[in-house]
Amino acid sequence: MTDLEAVVFDVDGTLADTERHGHRVAFNRAFERLGLPYRWDEELYGELLAITGGERRIRHYLENHRGVRPEEAAGIARDAHAEKTRIFTQVVGEGGIPPRPGVCRLVDELLEAGIRVAVATTGSRDWVVVLLDRLLGSGRMRRIDPVITGDEAPLRKPDPQAYLLSLQALACEPGRAVAVEDSRNGVRAAKAAGMVCFVVPGDFSDPAELLEADLVTDAFENPGGAVGVLHNPHGVQVGPAVDARLLRSLVRAAAAGTG
Ligand code: XBP
Ligand code: MG
Numbered sequence: 001m002t003d004l005e006a007v008v009f010d011v012d013g014t015l016a017d018t019e020r021h022g023h024r025v026a027f028n029r030a031f032e033r034l035g036l037p038y039r040w041d042e043e044l045y046g047e048l049l050a051i052t053g054g055e056r057r058i059r060h061y062l063e064n065h066r067g068v069r070p071e072e073a074a075g076i077a078r079d080a081h082a083e084k085t086r087i088f089t090q091v092v093g094e095g096g097i098p099p100r101p102g103v104c105r106l107v108d109e110l111l112e113a114g115i116r117v118a119v120a121t122t123g124s125r126d127w128v129v130v131l132l133d134r135l136l137g138s139g140r141m142r143r144i145d146p147v148i149t150g151d152e153a154p155l156r157k158p159d160p161q162a163y164l165l166s167l168q169a170l171a172c173e174p175g176r177a178v179a180v181e182d183s184r185n186g187v188r189a190a191k192a193a194g195m196v197c198f199v200v201p202g203d204f205s206d207p208a209e210l211l212e213a214d215l216v217t218d219a220f221e222n223p224g225g226a227v228g229v230l231h232n233p234h235g236v237q238v239g240p241a242v243d244a245r246l247l248r249s250l251v252r253a254a255a256a257g258t259g
Helices: 019-033 042-048 054-065 070-093 101-112 125-136 159-169 184-192 244-256
Strands: 006-009 115-122 144-148 177-181 196-199 215-217 229-233
Touching: 019 054, 019 070, 042 054, 042 115, 054 070, 054 196, 070 125, 070 244, 101 115, 101 244, 115 159, 115 229, 125 144, 144 159, 159 215, 177 184, 177 244, 184 196, 196 244
Parallel strands: 006 115, 006 177, 115 144, 177 196, 196 215
Antiparallel strands: 215 229
16 A cells, blocks of 8 residues: 655745745835836736746746846846845744644644655745744754755756655655645646645635646635535545645555546
């Protein structure tokens, strides 16, 4: 029987709702500090999220929305992203971004059950380590390994590099590992790495674009009752909250090829 050995969590949108009031605001503050006339509203930012990695996102915006020449865009993007990283790291250090409900409980349950826990994100290491420490606490963080960031995986999602590097460090077969994601690019990265993919859609994700996932629910847990099931191609039995038992049965069902 195929058993669950590891769970690899994405960060942005998955462990916390970081985009709308976190990254987006930090990009705008960086533009302002550098005297650049750009401001990203929520609608535009939702579109730009199709481009993963902050520096790539700025470069894409300059070239495609502002007609800036590629060499010039690359220089502006580098400076603006460095400033954005400083600002976001400070925001995160102030502790204003809470984990999504149920995330800490799920991590504890997995560790308790002897399942390894790791992180794979396209974000920059500078702020990722500060955010993880704030969200999960240093006790849990000591047990989460590896933490793969955009610094180690320059090929951003949907490229599977971040997931492949985490599987390598875990010495785990992809079919025995669950990737926990929130976005289409994340699902594509996880599936390209051959992993089982569980999704709780984020702030900006459209559930209709997440159909390659093995299971989609509306939350890890809901204060008012059971989680809602949005996509369940393997027909696994979903209890009131997302727990270690559910991720175990998902790996078994995916291996058996049900659905
Ligand atoms: C998240 C991202 C990140 C952040 C910005 O994607 O694309 O780039 O938006 O972080 P995922 P940086 O959740 O799929 O990893 O500015 O540090 O790149
Ligand atoms: Mg994400």
